[in-house]
Amino acid sequence: MSSPVLLVLGAGPNVGLAVARKFAKQGYKVALAARNPNDEVSKAADLVLKADFSDPSAVVSTFDKVKEKLGIPTVVVYNAYSVHLTPEDPFSISVTDFNTDMVVNTTSAFAAAQEATRGFDQLPADASKTFIFTGNNLNIPGRRLLVATSSGTGKSATAHFIANAASANLSKGYKYYYADERTPEGETVKFDNSGDAHGEFYYDLAQDPKQGAWLATFVKGKGYVDFSATDRGY
Template sequence: MSSPVLLAFGAGPNVGLALARNFAKHGYKVALAARNPNPDVSKAADLVVEADFSVPDAVVSTFAKVKETLGIPSVVVYNAYSWHPSPDHPFSISVSDFNTDMVVNTTSAFAAAQEAMKSFAQLPADASKTFIYTGNIFNIPGRLILPGTSLGAGKSATAHIIANAASTNPSNGYKFYYADERTPDGEPVMRGISGEAHGEFYYELARNSKQGPWLATFVKGKGYVDFSAKDRV
C-alpha cells in the first residue's frame, strides 16, 4: 500500500514545519507549497513547490505537480495568508491591497478546497479525505481588531465556505475544518501560535474517520475545546 500524501499550502518555519514533521512521523509523504520556501522546511518535505497564492491558478498547478510526483493528496491544509493592516480606520488600506488579501485568504483557499474535492473522489473509501483551513478568531463577530479589516473579511468568508462544505459532505467521507488555536480561556493566541500544537491537532483531525465540529477551536496540550458559548457573548 502506498503512503498517504499531505499537501500543505503556506509552509513556514512554525506551523508548516511542524505539520511536515508530524505527518511524516506517521507515515505520510509530505508536499509543501510556499512563495519563498524556508530551507529547514524544505528539508522536512518530500516535495517543495514554489507558488504565489495571490494567483489562484497556482493552486491548480500545485495539485497537478503533487499528484504527478507523490500521488493524490488525502489531507490538504491551507495555511497561507495575506494581511495588509488598516491601522487608522477600516478603509485605510487600498482596494488593491484588500483584493490581494481576499484572493490569498479566500479565493485561493476556495480553489484549494475545490481541487481537494476532486482529489478525494479518486481515493479509496478508507482514505482520510480531510481539508483543513488555518483560521483565527477573526471570523467571530465582535472579535475583530481595527488593523485586521482585510484579514477578518477573508477569514469570515472562508469560515462560511468551510461550514457549508462540512454540512453537505459527511455522506461521502469528506471532512472540512476551520482550525483556530486559542488560549485556555478562549482568547486568541496572537503571536503565540504553537506549530507543535497545530501539527498534533491537525493529525488527529485527519486520523478521525468522522466529521467533527467544523469550527475546530483547540488549545495546546488539550486538543479540541468548545468555545461557542464564550464566542456568543
C-alpha cells in the same frame, strides 16, 4: 499500499513545518508549497514547490504537480495568509491591496478546497480525505480587530464556505475544518501560536474517520475545546 499524501499550501517555519514533521513521522509523503520556502522547510518534505497564492491558478498547478510526483493528497492544509494593516481606518488600504488579501485568504483557499475535493472523489474509501484551513477567531461576530480588517473579512468568508462544505459532504466521509488555536480561556493566541500544537491537532483531525465540529477551536495540550458559548457573548 502506497503512503498517504499531505499537502501544505503556505508552508512557513512554524505551523507548516511542524505539521509536515508530524505527518512525516506517521508515514505520510509530504508536499510543501510556499512563495519562498526556506531550507528547514525544504528538508522536511518529499516535494517542495514555489507558489504564490495571490494567483488562484497557482493552486491548481500545485495540485497537478503533487499528483504527478507523489499522488493524490489525502490531507490538505491551507496555511497561506495575507494582510495589509489598517491601524486607524478600515478604508486606509487600497482596493488592490484589499483584493490581494481576499484572494490569498479566501479565493485561493476556496480553490484549494475545490481541488482537494476533486481528489477525494478518486481516493479509496479508507483514505482520510481531510481539508484544514488555518484560521483565527476573527470569523466570530464581535471579534473585531481594526488593524486586520482585510484579514478578518477573508477569515469570515472562508469560514462560511468551510461550514457549508462540511455539511454538504457528510455522507461522503469528506472532512472540512476551520482550525483556530485559543488560550485556555478562549482568547486568541495572537502571535504565540504553537506549531507543534497545530501538528498534533491536525493529525488527530485527519485520523478521526468522522467529521467533527467544522469550527475546530483547540488549545495546546488539550486538543478540541468548544468555545461556542463564550463566543456568543461578543
